[in-house]
Amino acid sequence: MLGFALIPISHLTLSSIFPVGANVYLRPKGSKDAILFLAADQIATTDALNLLASSQDIKLFISQDESQTFQTHLRDNFDLCFEDGGISAHNKAAMLSEVVRNVLSDEFIRNDTNSIVDATKQLGVQVARLATEKSLTGAELCQILHHDFGTFTHSGNVAFYCSLLAAELGFAGEELAEIATGGLLHDLGKLDIDERVLNKPGKLDEFEFRIIKEHPLAGFRRLTKVNEATQTQLLMTYQHHERIDGKGYPVGIGGDDIHIASRICSVADVFEAMTSNRPYRGALSHKQTLEIMAESVSQSFDKEVFECWSTIVNSRLSS
Amino acid sequence: MLVDNRQQSFEQLIATLDMRVQLTESLIESLGAERGVTRSNPFEHRRAARFRCNGECIARISDKSFQMPGQETESLAIVRDLSRKGVGIISHQQWYPEQTLEVQMPSASVKARVARVRKLGPCCFEVGLIIIGHEISEDS
Secondary structure, eight states, X not given: OOSSOEEEEXXXXXXXXXXXXXXEEEEOTTOSOOEEXXXXXXXXXXXXXXXXXXOSSOEEEEEGGGHHHHHHHHHHHTHHHHHOXXXXXXXXHHHHHHHHHHXXXXXXXXXXXXXXXXXXXXXXXXXXXXXXXXXXXXXXXXHHSOOOOOXXXXXXXXXXXXXXXXXXXXXXXXXXXXXXXXXXXXXXXXXGSOHHHHTOSSOOOHHHHHHXXXXXXXXXXXXXXXXXXXXXXXXXXXXXXXXXXXXXXXXXXXXXXXXXXXHHHHHHHHHHHHTSOBTTBOOOOHHHHXXXXXXXXXXXXXXXXXXXXXXXXXHHHXX | OHHHHHHHHHHHHHHTSOOOXXXXXXXXXXXXXXXXXXXXXXXXXXXXXXXXXXXXXEEEESOTTSOOTTOOSEEEEEEEEEOSSEEEEEESSXXXXXOEEEEEOSSEEEEEEEEEEEEEETTEEEEEEEEEEEEEOTTO
């Protein structure tokens, strides 16, 4: 019996090229006790990783006290994965998705905008880098990502989708990383919204809907106080609920007055929300989602951006 | 005398700027019809009564380090309402929350922070500002 609290981690956060930075414990199915699997300075062997990947019964944990060290270590070392030609794009995406989820969940709980922007900047570079890997299809990415209704999961997924879409539309380098980070930050204002409203299982009443509609403004306000935030990220946060016909919020601007990164974010945001489980409904299929989005494309989205996203997702469906 | 000078310099200044606000039909009607204290809806969190006005002002950005792409630093706008805590203007260009503006009126200038913005039509943005500093003429 260990004398400290454990928190679960995904086996995808372990790598065969750098140590995990925290002691990793293992609990086989049916066992109450966890045993030390990997010391903080040890590197997992490829065989061990393969075994973990093939077994549903083994759960991994770290000490709650080492959670912060673990997050920082993952973030700081993830770049090494890109240098290693032996790791497939699929595995990199799976690992990065876990890193993004872990880091965002942790940072959103801490609720310090400076720290969030700092962490997301680094993650944005990695997400953008992954999006330019030719061997990764939109298909694989959709499969790899989690689809629960946590704001941090949603933000992570939107960042991946934005990057893939922006890369396809011709963005590269720093601009692409800026858009990826913007995707991670776009719902920052939801940290100011009461969770009872955010996670309400039933239909929102007028007052609750007004509260929800405050989040782009709240997020923008938070970001204006951080020097590191770029104009693109400010605008993605502020404008991702604007509609191409000018009937969105908070301002009601339309067409090209909406920043291109916000138009990208809008498509990614709606697609992600509809294909994820929500408190009030289950996830829709990609095909259903694209059909529903296509019905309102001329009112809601930039047509070119939406068609590009359809092509990315359909390439998966047909394969 | 001070008021006269102030008014005169204000008029000279606005003569150099173009009024580019395109008022919507409903705004034209309400600008002509509404006077006095305005009503608030239950969703607004207002701490002071607002008085309808209808006059020109100059909106000038105070903090140039927070300027968004395509924004002019100074433009002619319409003062829509005024209260002890805030001022509402109609501008042809979009301003952004947290930007600090100097709103210069014939007899007073206020420094104010943009709270919210809503587009009413082409070249027509309703901007709500919170007053953070006054500079009112002594004789006004």
